[in-house]
Amino acid sequence: MGETLAALLAGLREEEALAEVRGALDDGRDPISLVxxxxxxxxxxxxxxxxxxxxxxxxIMSAEIFKEAVALIEPRMRAGEGGSKGAIxxxxxxxxxxxxxxxIVSTLLRCEGFExxxxxxxxxxxxxxxxxxxxxARLLALSGLLTLAFDSMKETVEALEGAGLRRNVNVILGGxxxxxxxxxxxxxxxxxxxxxxxxxxxxxxxGA
Amino acid sequence: xxxxxxxxxxxxxxxxDRVPVVPIIDFFAGRYGGITQHDMLFDIDKADMALEKTLxxxxxxxxxxxxxxxxxxxxxxxxxxPPVMPGVRGVPPDGQFQFVEKAVMEPEEYRLIEERGPIRWxxxxxxxxTPELGNxxxxxxxxxxxxxxxxxxxxxxxRWRRRGVESMVAYNIVFTPMEYISLFMRSFNDFILDLFRRxxxxxxxxxxxxxxxxxxxxxxxxxxxLKRVFMGGTRTSASCLSPRxxxxxxxxxxxxxxxxxxxxxxxxxxxxxxxxxxxxxxxxELPRGKCILNLDGTSDIFAAKEVLGDHMCIMGDVPAxxxxxxxxxxxxxxxxxxxxxxxxxxxxxxxxxxxxxxxxKPENVKxxxxxxxxxxx
Numbered sequence: 001m002g003e004t005l006a007a008l009l010a011g012l013r014e015e016e017a018l019a020e021v022r023g024a025l026d027d028g029r030d031p032i033s034l035v036x037x038x039x040x041x042x043x044x045x046x047x048x049x050x051x052x053x054x055x056x057x058x059x060i061m062s063a064e065i066f067k068e069a070v071a072l073i074e075p076r077m078r079a080g081e082g083g084s085k086g087a088i089x090x091x092x093x094x095x096x097x098x099x100x101x102x103x104i105v106s107t108l109l110r111c112e113g114f115e116x117x118x119x120x121x122x123x124x125x126x127x128x129x130x131x132x133x134x135x136x137a138r139l140l141a142l143s144g145l146l147t148l149a150f151d152s153m154k155e156t157v158e159a160l161e162g163a164g165l166r167r168n169v170n171v172i173l174g175g176x177x178x179x180x181x182x183x184x185x186x187x188x189x190x191x192x193x194x195x196x197x198x199x200x201x202x203x204x205x206x207g208a
Numbered sequence: 209x210x211x212x213x214x215x216x217x218x219x220x221x222x223x224x225d226r227v228p229v230v231p232i233i234d235f236f237a238g239r240y241g242g243i244t245q246h247d248m249l250f251d252i253d254k255a256d257m258a259l260e261k262t263l264x265x266x267x268x269x270x271x272x273x274x275x276x277x278x279x280x281x282x283x284x285x286x287x288x289x290p291p292v293m294p295g296v297r298g299v300p301p302d303g304q305f306q307f308v309e310k311a312v313m314e315p316e317e318y319r320l321i322e323e324r325g326p327i328r329w330x331x332x333x334x335x336x337x338t339p340e341l342g343n344x345x346x347x348x349x350x351x352x353x354x355x356x357x358x359x360x361x362x363x364x365x366x367r368w369r370r371r372g373v374e375s376m377v378a379y380n381i382v383f384t385p386m387e388y389i390s391l392f393m394r395s396f397n398d399f400i401l402d403l404f405r406r407x408x409x410x411x412x413x414x415x416x417x418x419x420x421x422x423x424x425x426x427x428x429x430x431x432x433x434l435k436r437v438f439m440g441g442t443r444t445s446a447s448c449l450s451p452r453x454x455x456x457x458x459x460x461x462x463x464x465x466x467x468x469x470x471x472x473x474x475x476x477x478x479x480x481x482x483x484x485x486x487x488x489x490x491x492x493e494l495p496r497g498k499c500i501l502n503l504d505g506t507s508d509i510f511a512a513k514e515v516l517g518d519h520m521c522i523m524g525d526v527p528a529x530x531x532x533x534x535x536x537x538x539x540x541x542x543x544x545x546x547x548x549x550x551x552x553x554x555x556x557x558x559x560x561x562x563x564x565x566x567x568x569k570p571e572n573v574k575x576x577x578x579x580x581x582x583x584x585x
Contacts, residue, residue, distance in 0.1 A: 012404065014404070014405070054450070055446065055448070055449060055450040055451075055453075056400075056447060056448050056449075057400045057403060057404075057448055057449050057450055057453060058450060060397060060400045060401065061400065061401060061404045064401055095303075095304060096304075096306070097292060097306050097308065097309075098306070098309075099309060100309060100396045100397070103397065104397075146304055146306070146565070147528050147529060147531075147532040147565035147566075147567055147568070148304055148565075148566070148567060150529070150532065150533065151567075176481075176482070176506060177505070177527060177528050177529040178529070179529055181529060181530075181533050181534070182529055182533065185533050
């Protein structure tokens with residue numbers, strides 16, 4: 001018996017982790033338990049990131065292995081199996097096309113088990129509103145790197161208020177220059193300083 | 209001291225008569241001076257007039273850090289993935305200049321760069337986004353347009369110097385091969401995965417691209433007459449790489465590139481966006497008293513002074529968010545701290561982190577520019 005799937009993922013051993021998943025599926029292992037093991041591995045990666053043992057590159061690589069592994073497992077799962085921890089709408093706000101940070105957060109939230117609706121970049125306020133209404137998501141994550149994005153974040157929060165959604169939807173911000181002052185300016189709830197914090201905030205707000 | 213002496217003294221770790229102020233001000237000055245961002249990028253005369261109004265209203269500067277003013281055509285040529293340009297391809301004339309994150313090479317191509325010849329390979333990639341470069345007439349047109357702008361930029365550099373404003377780097381923009389690959393060729397995410405999956409291929413590409421990057425920079429230094437190069441660093445920062453990856457892959461490149469410039473008597477202006485704090489100790493391996501470390505407000509600039517203060521000139525870092533959302537008193541207080549703590553024994557240049565944003569409050573910019581006269585360490 002070799003190392004566990006969680007340990008292989010946390011150790012970023014891509015080929016071995018995927019071989020382990022293929023072998024386990026061939027042996028008829030329960031797909032859900034495999035996903036749980038992978039999530040355990042991702043939790044360990046998160047712990048190492050917070051402890052300063054891992055850096056962003058390792059978060060990205062671990063998320064990639066997770067994605068590849070889940071792609072192998074998914075065809076063996078029954079519809080509705082492995083339910084989501086909650087829906088989140090995410091996007092880079094209007095006028096800004098930076099998407100590196102937003103994509104990383106999207107991926108990590110998916111790995112964590114959230115149902116993520118990523119609207120892409122340069123997203124106008126009403127598109128966020130429509131997606132929140134359509135999905136019933138209670139968390140909105142807005143990203144931006146330009147100072148112009150602060151105004152779009154503010155407009156988006158105002159659009160939520162206009163649509164009567166703000167009371168039930170928490171708004172978190174992210175992006176290089178975003179800080180407490182930007183949260184206040186935009187009328188959001190909080191900001192995440194890095195991708196790992198964004199996942200923590202999602203867990204906090206969606207009670208997972 | 210004049211502006212040049214003031215800047216050069218700080219770069220060599222000396223203490224000038226006062227701290228020099230050298231922001232990235234072109235985007236803001238365009239808006240403040242009443243021209244569109246398109247005009248700022250494509251018409252150096254209009255950009256200069258807008259800058260003149262800005263400085264006359266808000267206060268003098270000792271120099272301009274990077275400036276894209278009048279360099280729109282050149283940027284369309286030197287960046288293989290053309291940035292979003294105001295007034296070009298459907299972008300509104302007063303839109304925001306932004307880089308585009310797009311992969312234009314496959315992972316298998318790393319090994320092909322040397323085989324194809326790095327310069328020919330780069331040209332192939334540029335033709336993908338700018339097909340007119342594929343025929344001699346188009347190539348001639350593009351380069352003659354850029355050539356005219358280079359001549360105009362040269363005149364502008366001289367005009368501003370006569371008026372006491374030094375251009376730090378003009379269009380002398382150079383990348384290390386890995387920064388270049390990540391920014392323009394592979395996209396951030398794919399590049400990071402490549403570092404895990406095929407580090408030797410990345411190293412081979414880095415070796416192949418080093419010389420063309422140096423050649424491009426040398427050509428620019430000769431044309432501009434400015435013995436400084438702007439080297440952007442983001443993708444190899446501590447925000448992105450682990451220390452092991454940095455040591456193994458990126459640091460050798462930074463060392464080689466900086467040594468190359470210093471040997472030629474050229475000062476590398478290391479414009480380091482994102483968080484470099486954890487990597488500061490490595491930067492001691494770069495030549496002492498010969499480089500400028502320009503931070504954007506994400507790294508801990510006070511830690512930079514502690515670790516590197518006796519090794520390289522520190523430049524920065526009034527944050528963009530503060531210039532947009534803060535009050536003049538807050539800007540003044542932050543600048544005071546920078547000037548008195550980092551400038552106490554010299555080796556410090558006050559700058560924006562990274563650019564003064566287009567929508568900064570004018571009164572905040574005024575407070576920043578005034579601070580170097582108000583506070584004398």
